[in-house]
Ligand SMILES: Nc1ncnc2c1ncn2[C@@H]1O[C@H](COP(=O)(O)OP(=O)(O)OP(=O)(O)O)[C@@H](O)[C@H]1O
């Protein structure tokens with residue numbers, strides 16, 4: 131019972147805070163401290179959102195496609211590299227520091243280069259998503275492999291298991307929760323990365339649309355796009371959570387017993 | 393017939409000798425305990441017997457064949473039950489069969505046959521975290537048994553359980569060992585447990601750990617109901633306590 135009321139509380143509190151912020155925003159734009167064309171009221175944004183909905187959806191579809199491609203490719207690459215680094219310690223020692231350094235390069239600085247190299251199609255967008263998605267997943271997996279219980283590894287060894295069998299039966303399952311934590315972070319950045327690279331050139335996508343409405347000083351439409359990016363990103367994260375729950379069913383029971391013991 | 397023999401096994405870690413010149417043997421169908429206080433090197437010895445650790449000197453023979461440093465020859469239940477949380481009970485139990493190359497479906501079917509005997513009926517599709525300590529231990533014991541139906545090595549398998557569950561598992565274990573017919577080397581620091589279960593007890597003492605005494609419990613395993621309440625039991629217990637309390641050990 132207590133857990134339940136706590137989880138309601140955990141949802142109610144941010145919802146309340148959110149409403150308060152929207153109200154405040156509404157108030158500011160209603161009083162006219164900031165001119166209406168610069169800060170449209172929430173109602174204006176909603177109107178723009180609904181009015182522009184079909185248009186927004188066409189562009190969103192493009193950005194989401196780029197984000198998904200990037201996430202899938204990033205995951206595959208991260209998986210391959212993490213496995214290789216776990217297998218060959220030399221590789222980890224050589225590559226991991228470089229990876230960490232690359233994380234200090236701001237995405238927005240690479241984006242124009244990618245456009246110059248790859249043109250205005252989907253490729254530079256997908257590449258940017260891959261670059262941002264790759265790191266959290268690779269690092270998560272690597273931590274997960276390392277976090278595998280050494281006693282479980284010893285158990286498998288005592289059964290005469292090969293290195294591959296140990297990897298499959300112990301290390302990969304141990305890494306899955308970490309993998310999903312990494313994937314959730316990557317998913318939350320994916321759409322934003324796609325949009326950023328669309329700013330720099332292209333024919334379709336939320337970023338392209340954003341630059342267009344910006345040139346028209348259509349602030350309400352710009353806010354509508356931002357709203358949509360937030361919604362889509364949250365949806366993506368939600369999907370990752372669902373995937374996690376479906377592919378790691380045993381975690382559910384672990385939490386159940388953990389709750390019981392309290 | 394002799395199943396396992398070790399010949400003067402010694403092992404050190406970081407130039408500190410942990411066990412010295414351990415020579416033990418085990419006959420088919422026997423349950424032999426290694427009794428020793430915490431830190432006397434019991435787990436180290438079992439790691440050597442299982443092939444996980446290579447000894448500095450000495451050898452291990454299984455049915456006359458040398459198996460020193462070769463894992464996968466005998467089945468080993470480590471100090472924790474180590475059920476893998478992400479696998480259902482049936483797949484945990486069938487794991488040694490899968491490791492040896494059996495198809496998952498066949499391995500499940502083979503494991504399934506023993507669930508009744510191991511008091512695990514109905515738990516096949518549960519996850520380990522849904523089971524009680526006693527059930528987990530029986531599942532781990534079944535997995536260990538399926539790993540090698542001849543000889544299993546147990547590292548304090550009952551020590552994490554409450555007294556009542558432990559005593560229940562003791563009589564259950566004696567019973568199932570007689571019924572299925574396999575041999576066991578059991579590690580324990582619990583004198584009562586050693587006397588209750590063993591045909592023979594090796595007492596491991598000192599630093600480095602050495603076998604200081606060998607003791608035969610000559611009560612047939614089938615006749616050990618309430619053995620721990622009888623005067624013979626107390627006599628054995630006194631004898632072991634005297635060994636453990638000898639000065640200089
Ligand atoms: N891998 C290792 N590296 C270094 N020292 C070790 C290692 N394994 C065991 N030791 C040392 O060997 C000694 C004996 O350990 P061991 O685990 O064999 O004792 P034990 O009799 O099983 O004790 P317990 O009853 O507490 O399980 C300890 O002092 C321990 O610190």
Ligand SMILES: [Mg+2]
Pocket residue numbers: 434435436471547
């Ligand atoms: Mg031990």
